[in-house]
Amino acid sequence: MAAGRTIAVLGGTGDQGYGLALRWAKAGERVIIGSRVAERAEDAARKIREELGGQGEVEGRENPAAVAGADIVVVSVPFSAQATTLKTCKDSFREGQILCDLTVALASNIGGPATRMIVPPHGSAAEQAADLAPKGVKVVSAFQNVSAEALSSLDEEIDCDVIVCGTNDAKPVIRELIAHLPGARYVDGGPLYNSRIVESITALLIGFNIRYKGIHSGIRISGIPAN
């Protein structure tokens, strides 16, 4: 299933990045956890291998080394760290790589509630990623609405559509990664510009999780034919 490719998950020590790395490693993808500190990345990689009973091709590296070793770079860091992370990795990217951004500018990044958004200078976190990514890197956004808790529980279905915005010829690859998440479904979200709406849905879902105590809410788009 790995198709010879490697996925770097920057911020793979955090809840959502960890959950995705876990799911993808379980599905047979080769994964590199990226972190600012190599030891923390290695710890997370070890934990994934343990959860998978010793299976799983997962290693941990500092972010720039993770980017250098990957075909697909998944950015799953707090919005407040996104620009710095991408700048740090600037020289490690190469043409043709896919950058899949998961960042959401929740107001919790500035000490506010996670149920509200701040407006990024580019309109969306994904557009900021596109501005900071070196030329020739194919930028998409996806997975922002997927519950970290659901991802981390390997026996839980992912009851959520994944709306993918951005570079069209990267979408089939992201679609393959979505297919590794049982229950999740790929939906074409159009241009990267639309990510500003998809990102804000995350804040809305966090509000549902609070109001409807203890749930892991997700989003489904109705009316789209089965694919």
Place this chain on the structure above:
Amino acid sequence: MAAGRTIAVLGGTGDQGYGLALRWAKAGERVIIGSRVAERAEDAARKIREELGGQGEVEGRENPAAVAGADIVVVSVPFSAQATTLKTCKDSFREGQILCDLTVALASNIGGPATRMIVPPHGSAAEQAADLAPKGVKVVSAFQNVSAEALSSLDEEIDCDVIVCGTNDAKPVIRELIAHLPGARYVDGGPLYNSRIVESITALLIGFNIRYKGIHSGIRISGIPAN
């Protein structure tokens, strides 16, 4: 079913307002179609009575007279007409009425695409409605994501959740109106502030309808227990 109450639908001559008025009249609610021009409102009311085979308590009035005769005022006008409509009706509102705003600030209001949003001065159209509504009127927002085409086809199920934001003690009434739309489900969207996210989802859905040709997309929130 009508519980002695009357629903005014301002902009009930437009696609979405018409569809809601049709569904509610069919369910036995007393409905007043509101329009800038009384004759156009009367025409729409006549058309609904015809569609319902002569049944349905529906009449047409100028907007201010529609507001004066109603317990629930549904505002379904283009964003570019919302402020003027509410100002025109200012003296007709009374304390305790419910104002349910459906307005979405699509960029089509300023000659742009309906797949993109403009940012209203208050952050959302619903918050603008709240600012313009007389004191004592209970403001909520709802129904923005429901397909007008689906509403107008009486044999079609409404495959969409209705996220209701705003005044809590108005929500049970809106929930009753949602129950008249087969397939639709009430979801508590929290404070009116959240309407900015719910409204923007409309632009996203319009994009899906274009990319996935000919569908009437809607939104479902997964993980919320049946209610």
